[in-house]
Amino acid sequence: MLFSRRSSDNETVVAMLASAIRRDISFGVLCPDEKLKIEALRQRYGGSNHSMRETLRMLVAEGMVEATNQRGFRVTSATEDDLADILMMRLEVEKLALERAIAHGGVDWEAQIVAAHHQMMRAENQLNQAPDDATALGWDEACRGYIMALVSACGSPRLIEMTGRFYDQSRRFRLARLREGRIDFDARRDRQEALKAAVMERDTKRALRLLEEDTQADLSG
Structure with missing residues (x-):
């Protein structure tokens, strides 16, 4: 049960982070092609390194964010x-x-x-x-x-x-x-x-x- 609770809490945090970042991408607060650095995102939105990485992976799967050479992330282009x-x-x-x-x-x-x-x-x-x-x-x-x-x-x-x-x-x-x-x-x-x-x-x-x-x-x- 303890592991299940931790997993559930992390999923909630990731969902909240994803919602906030998705919103800011949608409104242009985070610009197309902008680099997304984990520490800067944590300072802005909260969460741990792990939860932020999970959030960005989720947004990559949605097509809102792109992984760059598996070393970083950026907002997907909007041409x-x-x-x-x-x-x-x-x-x-x-x-x-x-x-x-x-x-x-x-x-x-x-x-x-x-x-x-x-x-x-x-x-x-x-x-x-x-x-x-x-x-x-x-x-x-x-x-x-x-x-x-x-x-x-x-x-x-x-x-x-x-x-x-x-x-x-x-x-x-x-x-x-x-x-x-x-x-x-x-x-x-x-x-x-x-x-x-x-x-x-x-x-x-x-x-x-x-x-x-x-x-x-x-x-x-």
Whole structure:
């Protein structure tokens, strides 16, 4: 039990560190290609050498951080080519997952989508009323929750995991567009309502088209 408790405590610390560093990468506090030194990160975020290394390995697996010659770490680059590649992967994975979810999802799945959509719209209203880093992050998390709800009935844990991973990798591009005032919330709201309706009607072709349009508009429209 003692070893189990220590393992559980370490996992909690790593999860908290990963959340903080992931957030700062997403907001550009930690810049693309910036070197990540263990001691400097510990002074900034806390944790031990071991927990920080575990955190960085987790973020490497997510694609947020890169290992450099197995001797150090840096923030993953964020070029236009990176964005194009991430967008391509997001669309391939999300469309496959959504297609399967529409085919297999039941009433509980539909209820989950309605609830996640409501939460996303509420977060969007809070962001528009009081735009700051906290409401921006809350909105982005709610948008992620909606995507994850859409694909949750796909029947493949790996597809669901990949959906979350590529969403996370695209997050900093999306938040950058938000900071620059390049997201049209009225148009986005219309697309999301149409996407929800298409999913509920099990109109797969229309749902996939709307998902693609919305993802492209959020990241590169």
